[in-house]
Amino acid sequence: MEKIQTQGVAIPRLGFGTFRMPGGGCQLVVESALGLGFRHIDTAAMYENEDAVGAAIASSGVKREDLFVTTKVWHDQLGRDAIRKAFDTSLSKLKLGYVDMYMVHWPSADMDLPAVLEEMMTIKADGGTRAIGVCNFNMKMIRQAVEEVRAPIAALQIEYHPFMSQARMLDYVRGKGIPLTAYAPLAQGRAAHDETLQKVGDKHGVSAAQIAIAWLLDQPDVIAIPKAQKESSQRSNLDALKVKLDDEDRSAIAALPKDQRYVKPPFAPDWTA
Numbered sequence: 622m623e624k625i626q627t628q629g630v631a632i633p634r635l636g637f638g639t640f641r642m643p644g645g646g647c648q649l650v651v652e653s654a655l656g657l658g659f660r661h662i663d664t665a666a667m668y669e670n671e672d673a674v675g676a677a678i679a680s681s682g683v684k685r686e687d688l689f690v691t692t693k694v695w696h697d698q699l700g701r702d703a704i705r706k707a708f709d710t711s712l713s714k715l716k717l718g719y720v721d722m723y724m725v726h727w728p729s730a731d732m733d734l735p736a737v738l739e740e741m742m743t744i745k746a747d748g749g750t751r752a753i754g755v756c757n758f759n760m761k762m763i764r765q766a767v768e769e770v771r772a773p774i775a776a777l778q779i780e781y782h783p784f785m786s787q788a789r790m791l792d793y794v795r796g797k798g799i800p801l802t803a804y805a806p807l808a809q810g811r812a813a814h815d816e817t818l819q820k821v822g823d824k825h826g827v828s829a830a831q832i833a834i835a836w837l838l839d840q841p842d843v844i845a846i847p848k849a850q851k852e853s854s855q856r857s858n859l860d861a862l863k864v865k866l867d868d869e870d871r872s873a874i875a876a877l878p879k880d881q882r883y884v885k886p887p888f889a890p891d892w893t894a
Contacts, residue, residue, distance in 0.1 A: 622660065622862065625800045625844060628775035630721055630752045632689055634838055635862060636661030637855070638804060638848035643669040651677035653852045657859060663804075663846045665693035665726050666711050675715035690717065693726035693756060696888060704740045708749060722775060723750035727757045728890055734765055738772040745773075754778065756804075760790065761894040767797050776844070778802040783812060783833050786879035795842050802844040803837050809883050817877055821870045831857060835864035836874050 624631040637659040642650055647670040651662060655677060664674045671692060678688065692715065698707040708723060723744060725737060741753040752775035755766060766772050777794050781787045781803035794801055807830050812818055818829035825832070830847075837845040838861070849855045866874075882892070 622658075625842065627798065627800050628752050628773045630689070630775060632722075632776065632800065632802075632844055633659075633661035634844050635659070635834070635859065636663050636689070636691075636802070636844060636846035638846040639664045639668055639670055639674060640804070640848055641668070642673075642848065642850065645673055647673035648677045648680075650850050652681060654849075654855050655681040655683055657852070657855050659855070659859070660687055661689040661691075661844075661846070663691045663802075664715075665695070665724075666698075666707055667693070667695045667726060671711055671714035672716075675717060679716060685717070689721045690715070691722040691724060691754075692720050693724040696725075696727040696729040696732075699725065699729050699732045699737050701736055701740045704737065705744065708744055712749065719749055719751060721751045722754050723752075724754040724756050724776075724778060725758075727886070727888060728755075728762055729888070730890075734762065735770050738766055738770045742772060752776075754802075757889065759890045759892055759894045760793065762890065763790070763793065767799070774799050776800050776802050778804055778846075780805045780882060780884045781837065781843070782806050782808040783815070783818065783836055783874050783877050784808050784879065784881035791840075791842070800842045800844055802846060804846055805884055806837050806845040806847050807833050808881065811883070815877070817873055821866075821873055824870070825864055827861070827864055828857060831861040831864055832866075832870075832874075834858055834861035835866055836871075838862065839866050839871070 637654045694707045754776040756778040812833035813830040822832045
């Protein structure tokens with residue numbers, strides 16, 4: 622699988638998301654994904670499944686150095702001491718010696734961003750994580766992180782799918798050599814039922830969901846982390862790697878509405894900033 626080089630790490634462009642997979646059932650799901658060939662696993666403290674993800678990794682037989690594991694700190698744990706405590710808890714649950722990426726999951730309105738990133742950099746310097754990143758930052762925040770704090774941001778993870786443009790953000794992070802990781806790449810299931818995507822899929826003999834993933838991976842510097850509990854869906858997502866879109870396909874998808882944001886928690890930042 623193609624990987625993106627960033628800040629000294631190589632991230633597989635198609636990862637496996639584990640949002641809304643709490644508890645023991647998650648272990649079997651992740652074991653299945655690893656067995657099929659996924660090597661990039663995305664979890665978070667808030668998902669309440671780090672222990673299950675760790676158990677799946679331990680039982681998979683996959684060499685640790687062949688995996689890229691991401692976890693995240695929740696927005697209510699962004700004090701210096703709290704970040705370190707949260708990280709240690711995550712690492713303990715995962716039963717790993719290190720993670721490949723540690724990310725701020727959501728910003729908080731009262732966070733001291735330089736202090737947050739400095740603590741993340743300390744964790745990196747101590748060998749706890751190979752890289753650091755941020756999720757759900759608006760333009761003002763990512764500019765501050767990169768240009769003022771000069772933090773070695775290895776990825777920005779935000780909502781991105783065929784019904785939402787991230788052109789402004791993509792233009793900025795590409796200019797800084799930072800890949801964009803697309804979460805909710807299937808628009809929380811909506812992509813699978815979209816007529817335009819299905820029409821493109823029919824042309825290629827694949828599903829609408831596979832076209833949504835292929836569209837993201839068709840773009841330079843974009844990583845996608847769809848989740849899938851069924852083995853058949855996991856396999857289908859991997860098979861999206863084989864789909865090659867043409868200009869007609871790109872034009873059809875470009876004509877879809879691009880203003881549909883589906884992840885809107887009350888603590889989200891001002892996206893216009």
